[in-house]
Amino acid sequence: MEYVEAVLELVGLIPPGSAVSYGDVAELLGSGGPRQVGSVMSRHGSSVAWWRVLRASGAAPDGHEADALRHYLSEGTALRGNPEEYLRNGESSWRVDLRVARWQPSDADFDRIEALAEGLATASAKMSEANDGMTQ
DNA sequence: ATTCTGACTTGCT
């Protein structure tokens, strides 16, 4: 449960108009990988601003392109391609311009993130410690 | 222990 909470809280720190990739989240947390983060978002993302976490390519999560786009437009998130035409006939493609929209955590954010990462680290340390005890 | 499965990434055509 720890990992899930850490991911959700981290996502909660991302301000409107910016975004990060699944891989970024894993890296900031110093634990797991893009797939783990994706898994968490898939199951618990509905309670947070899930559209602010997307693929490294800037493409919105599979099957949620339309919903995500609405948020990007209302938040003024930097986009590339033709979202307008996509809305009109669904034929054009678009991406979030991560080069511009990528979240730059503030010092305070980094402190919070560090705390989350630390929590995960000690949690996993306790687990392996417990396992060691089991095998002794 | 092994195999399968993902809201993933990267590198190569």
Place this chain on the structure above:
DNA sequence: AAGCAAGCCAGAA
């Protein structure tokens, strides 16, 4: 730009 193969990480069966 679009498709494909491999690599990767954990949880579930």
